[in-house]
Amino acid sequence: MSLSISQDRAASGAPIFTDAERPEKAAAPAFHVIRRNGSVTPFDGSKIAVAVTKAFLAVEGSGAAASRRVHEAVEELTGDVVATLTRRADADRALHIEDIQDQVELALMRGGHQKVARAYVLYREARAEERRAKAAKSKAKPETLTLNVRHADGSLVPLDERRLALIIAEACEGLEGVSAETVAAETRRNLYDGVSPTELQQAPVMAARTLVETEPNYAYVSARLLLDMLRTEGMSAVHGRAISATQADMAEAYPDYFPAFIKAGVVAGLIDAELERFDLARLAAALKPERDLDFQFLGLQTLYDRYFLHTKGKRIELPQAFFMRVAMGLSLREIDREARAIEFYGLLSSFDFMASTPTLFNSGTTRPQLSSCFLTTIADDLDGIFKGVKDNALLAKYSGGLGNDWSRVRGLGAHIKGTNGESQGVVPFLKVANDTAIAVNQGGKRKGAVCAYLETWHVDIEEFLDLRKNTGDDRRRTHDMNTANWVPDLFLERVEVDGQWTLFSPDETPDLHDLYGPAFKAAYEAYEAKAARGELKVYKTMRALDLWRRMLTMLFETGHPWITFKDPCNIRSPQGHVGVVHSSNLCTEITLNTSDDEVAVCNLGSVNLVAHVTPDGLDVAKLARTVATAMRMLDNVVDINFYTIPEARRSNLRHRPVGLGIMGFQDALQTLRIPYASEGAVTFADESMEALSFHAISASVDLAAERGRYPSFEGSLWSKGILPIDSIELLADARGGLEMNRSATLDWEGLRERVKTIGMRNSNCMAIAPTATISNICGVSQSIEPAYQNLFVKSNMSGDFTVVNARLVHDLKARGLWDEVMVSDLKYFDGSLSAIDRAPDDLKALYATAFEIDASWLIEAASRRQKWIDQAQSLNLYIASPSGKALDALYRLAWRRGLKTTYYLRSRSATHVEKSTLKGVDGRLNAVTSSSVAAQPIMVPEGTVCSMDDPTCEACQ
Template identity: 75%
Template sequence: MNTPKTPQSGSVPTFHVIRRNGSVTPFDQSKIAIAVTKAFLAVEGQQAAGSRRVHDSVEAVTEQVVSALTRRVDSERALHIEDIQDQVELALMRGEHQKVARAYVLYREERAKARREEKAAAVATAPAAPSLQVRAPDGTLAPLDEVRLNAVVAEAVAGLDGTAAEPVLAETRRNLYNGITQDELALALIMSARTLVEQEPNYAFVSARLLNDRLRREALTFINGRPTQATQAEMAEGYAEYFQAYVKRGIELDLLDTELARFDVKRIAAAIKPERDLLFQFLGLQTLYDRYFLHSNNVRFELPQAFFMRVAMGLAIREIDREAKAIEFYSLISSFDFMCSTPTLFNAGTQRPQLSSCFLTTVPDDLDGIFKSIKDNALLAKYSGGLGNDWTRVRGLGAHIKGTNGESQGVVPFLKVANDTAIAVNQGGKRKGAVCAYLETWHIDLEEFLDLRKNTGDDRRRTHDMNTANWVPDLFMQRVEADGIWTLFSPDETADLHDLTGAKFAERYAHYEEKARRGEMKVHKEVRATDLWRRMLTMVFETGHPWITFKDPCNLRSPQQHVGVVHSSNLCTEITLNTSDTEVAVCNLGSVNLAAHVEGGTFDRERLARTVKTAMRMLDNVIDINFYTIPEARNSNLKHRPVGLGLMGFQDAINILRIPYASKEAVEFADESMEAIAYNAIQASVDLAAERGRYPSFEGSLWSRGILPLDSIKLLDEARGVTVQMDRSSRLDWDSLRQRVVTTGMRNSNTMAIAPTATISNICGVAQSIEPAYQNLYVKSNMSGDFTVVNEHLVRDLKARGLWDAVMVSDLKYFDGSLGAIDRVPDEIKAVYATAFEIDSSWLIEAASRRQKWIDQAQSLNIYIANPNGKKLDQLYRLAWTLGLKTTYYLRSRSATHVEKSTLKGTDGKLNAVSAGTVAAAPEFINVPNACSIEDPTCEACQ
């Protein structure tokens, strides 16, 4: 055996090579050198055989390959011949021997084709092998139905460029054995297709179609009470019959609202579009399968189009022509033009239709009120609501308690109880309860509040599972800029600060500072504003919390400031609604899929207008249909009727338009698209007001005074005493719409909010919310497992230039999904497909500012920064405040751990982990210590 030596590794441990026929032979470094030499000579001709340059190149490539192999393989382990050849391709490309690499790739493909042809010929002449037996659920054995197997795979690849049945079938047959169960056979098909996703993104659709075949067998067998299977083509004929049986069975199981049976179910069923089952990618359908589809004893009996129609019927249940509206709603969500939020998808059409996404509360400063608030959290979280709690009123550490003549322990012990309550109420196992605690920056307990997510210190004063956010008044930011002093108070001595904003807050705050200087305040502390600001930024860097949100923009631009105060945002920082002891703010969310409204390289405004009009009606219906778990939520929602229409797929849209995220063009498109959404959302609310009446608290609102979100920026200017650096340009006819708002009124007090959309964007197969692309090739983790994600737009563009090949896949893995270091990719492609950590975060804030001018609520804005430091964070968060943002969300930073550089095959997804009997690798990036990862499966905010 030859023992290769390299400068990097010294003496190399012995290992073996697995040949394609399964035999094992000793590793021989010289064979790599021979293969590489042949590749050079094939390109440069035999005259190059004695060239010193070729000899040196061959030696360098060989050493690089051996070094890479020995790093990956432990002593006495075996390598597969394909792995060795993969490394040769990669080394040739990295050595900038592009022509040689190309020749080597083509040679491998020719040899692979020849082997397939030889195998096919051998199979054709060989005697028929005994048929494999498949075990049914009752234990009986039957021959494998080869005809159906081939038909199902042929259906799965039909119409999808770059896919073929043969590789899926070949990989599947490698994993079959005599006595395989029906479920294992279905899994083998799915997993075989999934291994090909990194080579061709369309295999994500193939995998989804094969999963759907498995789901059909599960659902139809349950509904029919006997083993039943149907192909996609057969289902096209049988979907209507199935749907009618599904509604009946769902009601019998007490899972569906009995009112659904009073629809004209035949008319509804006839409107179902079975072909829309083909729109799913694997991640989306698997997510629905795991968490959304109705089931009995863990057997899913709800097929995808039945799921969408159930949601649509649930939202149309109080419409006059409810069949027509249910069909309209169904057509919108099943096309992925718009998607309802997760609670709506979970619960619409069921016996407990809690459809709202977000609940905001303010916690009073007494023991009864505090524990009532914690109980309310549990009741609201039970049916999938995300929570934002304002804790500013609770007196601070050391404050006097009159009833016991003692001193308060402050807000932190109660936050610990709220934290544990959120974990205890896990939303029926679908996801953990999740809550965010807000505290104003002047609260005496603020410094302890900043430490809540630290992993060190007294664990009794830590809340490891609760999100936290700073509620920052403008006065504090002004003191930071002036390097002034900031005073912390206990709210029992300064209760009115909680309800004051702008100039009135500043005036009253100065009054309390004077009292403190005279010794008339029991609990207070002076700190340097910049020191406190640095500590806030340090905690965001170290723990990801507390988030930084701005009190005054949220209030001064609120349409509802005439009837209350915004005391906090919600779990994901996009909701800005009033709260009080009698009102728990509720918001009902849904998101437009922006990518679906960009066609032929243009933004389709007419399609968007149709989408928004229907979507706003659906969201408004939620308010009346909703199942309210506490009376304060019902009171608030019916009085103000707020909804939050958002968007997702922004990254996909600009990819289609070929616009780099880090560009003025992307900022302009963010402005243009949000203006169109805002215009149509407000217009739709006016139309609903004309049909159904104004919301009860309309009079006195900014709407009633003709002040639209764009106009409200002036109110912020006046309060700050400077012109806020927000763009004021517009494209549409706002004057006529403004007049309609005043004369006709609004159906909804608030109309827009951009939520994170992590799960519903997965369902639709687009990038979440307004997020830049995390990576162009990576493994995404959520509660359904680990999934290979490839940027299909990038693959399309690389294919058009002849650049998409195995070497490119390997390079993308090696460079953590980034194109930056891959020399053969043109610069314009690199710019369009730059990833989140390659983009200057100021572009994200600029685009967010353009959106914020149109939005009556806020947006979940993550900030990405590859190498954060104090100066950068200070500049970014000050920029966010200066440009008029209302809130920010997570700070996301790189760590030393990036995407797995070895193959993704065999490590992709929950199903694979289960079938292999091992835990699947999850090569996910990790933030700075304790910060939320891009897809934290336990984080409700990411779902």
């Protein structure tokens, strides 16, 4: 409906809407507004339309009120602002007038109305100056309102000013650059007489959040203030009475709370009753309340919203109890399980290592589904296809990302013997799998997520490339499913020489699915000869380069299918003696065998690399200790895990694979003062992964000595003394050469002998997952990723979070460059220093963002890691100015450097971060063109957004 806006109404300040015209979305009678004098009035969305219209009038003159363009702009902007405000508000929280005006300013900037926004900013500043002048002239003492808290029964209790001041002071204690007085002043701005207890608790949290962009340490302040809310909620729910405790109280409170928490969780059916049989007093005494102070706001809010156990809408789990509950669940089968639980707890609560999201969700609960990834292969008959779909549902139910190999399903036009008809190909079944992933959403925690893999020789590959397009027959589209190409070396060899490529239906070429390397080449060429003789019914010959270019085009346009490489995944697999790797997983870092009777399972966790680095280099001794404990935790998952299908249990117990990865790589580089785009970064990637690989393999050998080898060890590459660094030569031999570094620095010969004589506990030890959520919990950079931006607002289900690179702020402060102008410039230039003239060149290099780094550096660093990893790594590639030539060079380089897989391709769109310098804005400063993702810190074409940053989507971690 168009708004009926009149010049007279706008000029007079009367409501822009008549009663008949007011749209439903503009009316929000349940919400209230705090005025500047502390009074509270009902929220009226129509006043926003008045303000916006006046801003247009100030720029475009009185005739603007009659313009249809202005009518439509005002309607759209008003609707956006109201929707944003009411989405974030609730019955217990009022909106402050300044917050509303901030959102109006932000909406004008988003809408591209820069001149109007500037006029609005000037108007606000002029009014603020008027208020200051009036206050200066008045000799009367400013009026101080007496504030009361209104409880659920309607009773009013005077605000406890002393406690409010205490918790704010406590939250700021020991942090440089923060001010308790500033937080208190901002808090009082959001209070009013009759404020609810919930809103009173939220007010200081929100106040501190608005200050993060000026000082990163306010992220800790806001987390500590949120912690006060959590303590009240959790301890009251567990003890059954109202309890309020400060951080100083927790040294005594935690030991009493913890046993009561375990009992309450068991009674509620949330916690395994076996945990009650631990020595709870011993575990409670080991808790470290001071580690509650190590959270940043994003990390604690994420745990609060989606990880902590709750009953009847109330959290019962506090942070240290959460880590101990996870540790206890992983220690159930240990001999001295209290000692091991304390050891595991120490690693988790220190953020030196973090288990994957399914483990954090479910460890110690009544359904301990702790594994992260599942890989399946789909058979070429209806029973097999729909069993695969059912398995997807069962595996996704309790959390876990899925990778499905669909290459055996016959192609379009292939003969169906049972009906004497023709197959409709693989695409209709992929649509069913897509819809199943959405239907099974882990009780609302996160949407199920699956990635479908198809080999490049499959006759349906061209339709497969189109699955994520927004045009065409929607029945042959999978808008919610990830897709990936499973590319044999032979295809890229044909691309290199501009040769021909033939597509086949797998029912006529069944052995291609299980072949790789020279054996695949021989069989493939034999089938080409059969096709040339007319002995095959379904096939198609085309130029290999044309198909390659189309693959890259679809990757850029839709973000899918990803490019993964079949031959290095198989040739370098330690388990080639017992099966074939037919696909990777949801996030392209897992490379395990699958078959009809084995569903591959991987159990993940990540070492926080920056916690093992000092300015002097890598702390190898600490890393060795961390890795030894982490590998034990991951190995325990195999035995404790709750398996939803027998094929997963059979596979996991037979091979016992785990995937130890890293996060905080970018932070580690910045600690070492090494730019990402440098030989130094490539060298550090090599050295750090060599150390992690050495100690992970050594830890698996130690576990084998204690617990026994994994059952399928004999015949593996391990049993022959062929370690990941050695398997490079197998790939080089198969290809006739390989451009991959082979240097090493540690005692691999000694370890090689230990592996051969003692054996391995785990068939696979390493995989680098995306760590999207657990890196947020730990407050470090994601996985091996370069920074998106140095200042941005991250939006997810937990809210909107200002994220600032604290190391950059520290460096700018040291040089006297951190001020409001720098904040404004960083926002304007999308969190990048490169265009800010006064920023020093060395800091521009050190803090270069993802799109400022030539993507070839990412591949070179990944290649150095890949030589040490027995699985793969989730490698996103960033390209600021994509072209066919650039993409072609990039992905050929990845193949030549021996990478096993790649992940998302990310590229900039025309729209960037909001050019806003608003203070106190929690609104989204970024938006993406994909409607399926709430928000991202970078701009990308539709479909190329990493869904891992959307917590509604299942991810490995």
